[in-house]
Amino acid sequence: MSGPLLLLDLPWLLYRAHFALPSSIEGADGRPIGALLGAIRAILAEIEEHDPAAVCVATGAEDATHRTALLPAYHAHRDPMPDALRHRWEQAPELCAAFGWAVRDGGDLEADDVIATLARRRSAHGGRSAIVTGDRDLLACVDARTVVRRPAGRGPGLVTVDEDGVRDALGVAPDQVTDLIALRGDPSDGIPGVPGIGAKTAARLLARHGDLEGVLRAAGAEGPGGEPGEDPQLGDGLTARLATTLREHAADARRDRAVALLHEADVAAVPDRATDRAAGADAAEALGMGRLAADLRKA
Incomplete structure (x- = not known):
């Protein structure tokens, strides 16, 4: 059986590495290069872990416009991208491509949408995927053929999350x-x-009522098309007070679900391909990551 499709959240990897590694690690241009170095080493570690048939790094908009249109507060609390990271952010796709890894960009959609699209396609055709991300929303993609690799806690290690x-x-x-x-x-x-x-x-309510609309019906909220509500079905965490809150915030809950929902991205399929360590070493060396290049050539 061939290995899985390894799907990596490149923005998350770059941010994580940028803040984890000291700015004293510089590239050939004299600028901090920890974001690239840490992201590439993390990808290589996942390749060793999974022996994938193909590797794909996903990128996209920092904030999908349809999400900010629905919820202006979406990502609004986040600090602007540091200038040092933005410089490496722009270099990352070309560096990843040098290793032979597929690069797929979501355009107006986010990297999460790209990953969800490719994982679902792979699963539908009987293939396996391993998703590397720190984002909770991608846990929705987990199935019998898809796992998520995410942080276990504050340490650098990742754990595999199945159904x-x-x-x-x-x-x-x-x-x-x-x-x-x-x-x-x-x-x-x-x-x-x-x-x-x-x-x-929330988990207790979903265990009893199945999905968001089931919970809202149990609370006596109007249906999504304005259908009249029914008498609340109290129990399993649904109190009279909470039912009132759910009725008052039904539209907000439906909006938040639409914001969290992962969309189909218009991206090409990922062909099976081995990592080109030699070409990756050359590209890394050109950017000033000599030790990484040496490690790649020794392997």
Whole structure:
């Protein structure tokens, strides 16, 4: 059986490496190069871990316009990209391509949308995928053929999250992750969720009522088309007070679900291809990453 498609969230890897490695690590141009060095080493480590049939790094808009149109607060709390990182950000796709890795850009969509699109296509055709990201929304892509590699905590290591792992971590199935975000919110993305609903309450409500619309119906909220609500079905975390809150915030919850929902991106398929370590070493050396280049040539 061939290895999985390795799908990597390049923006997340670059940000993570930029802030993890000291700015004293400089490239041939005298500028900090930790973002590139750390991201490439992380990708190479995942290749060793998974022996993939193909590698794809995903990029895209920092903020998808349809999401900011729905929710102006989406990503609004984030600091602007540091200038030192932006310089390496622009170099990253070409460097990755030198290794023979596919680079897929989502245009107006985000890297998460690209990754979700490619993982779902691969799974539909009977293939496997391993997604490397720190974003919670991509846990919605986990299925029998798709896993997510994400941080275990504050350390540098990553853990593999399968279907059971999603249930253990969040208390819901992967196909309920987007509904969970709509109810509890996602502070990292600026998605507020419904006031007074935390992760455990959201998971209990989804366990009983299936999805966001089921929860809202149980609370007596109007349907998405303005259909009249029914008497609340209290229990399993749904109190009279919470039912009132859900009715008052039903439109907000539906909006937040639309913001968290991963969209189909117009990107080309990723052909199977081995990593070109020699070409990658040459490209790394040209940027001033001599030790990385030497390690690649020794392997």
